[in-house]
Amino acid sequence: MFSFNPEKRNFGAKKAIGDWLLYIDADERVTPLLRKEIQSAISHQPSTINHFTAYAIPRRNIFLGHEMRWGGWWPDFVLRLIKKEALLKWEGELHEQPKIIGKVGKLKKPLTHISHRSLTEMVDKTNDWSEVEARLLFDAGHPKMTWWRFLSVGVREVWDRGIKKMGFLDGTVGVIEIIYQTFSRMITYAKLWEMQIKVKK
Incomplete structure (x- = not known):
């Protein structure tokens, strides 16, 4: 049985020691290009009121070994990179979503989501x-x-x-x-x- 529990994500956020939180599911992979973009995004934050406090990341969905480009499966943005101080909480019993303070930016390089094997x-x-x-x-x-x-x-x-x-x-x-x-x-x-x-x- 699958476990749907936003409290696990909330607990993890409290225990994290870094300034930024990156949430990755077990069937997702961070590519080298995405890692580089994340590092660039969080290290070049302008000191203005308009800076982003979270980033949505596109997902490259792989179903039955096939990359899905249609049917609503691309770009499939998910909000996963969040500044710790901006995260209020994760909520929702199914398909948990974060509540945050501040502006959300969008990254270009995708997560690889290997689902429906x-x-x-x-x-x-x-x-x-x-x-x-x-x-x-x-x-x-x-x-x-x-x-x-x-x-x-x-x-x-x-x-x-x-x-x-x-x-x-x-x-x-x-x-x-x-x-x-x-x-x-x-x-x-x-x-x-x-x-x-x-x-x-």
């Missing part, structure tokens, strides 16, 4: 994540799931990733990813439906 891993991950997402939706009082809401979820996902963001241009892996993301969303809402009908009984 196999279809088995993808399905296992969906089973865990969808459980959390469904519970969050349920606790927030999401409207009752009906057949037309399910249909709407699927159509929107295919339209957004496959057509609007042209995910099909990533070829076979792009099409697999569109189908997978649609499947993942449907499983989340199916679990929400399951929670809703259990309350009725």
Whole structure:
């Protein structure tokens, strides 16, 4: 089971001794070019009120061995380089996000994100994540799931990733990813439906 706990990031921030914090997940890699850009960014901070206190880093997403350029997967900026004094806290049970003080800049060199190494891993991950997402939706009082809401979820996902963001241009892996993301969303809402009908009984 995946662990979603922003408190771990908050604890790490308190224990850090440097002026800057860099957050990297287990499936992410810092390239030599990104390392050089980070070093340059944090060592050439102007002493003015307009300086950046955090940086968003683009991610180069690798799914099933293929670099994703379409479907909303590039540049996929994530806020990971933060000045310690500017970090208020990390929050959110799923997809934790930092709350900061100050301005956010953007780096150019990407993190390498090696995700979805196999279809088995993808399905296992969906089973865990969808459980959390469904519970969050349920606790927030999401409207009752009906057949037309399910249909709407699927159509929107295919339209957004496959057509609007042209995910099909990533070829076979792009099409697999569109189908997978649609499947993942449907499983989340199916679990929400399951929670809703259990309350009725």
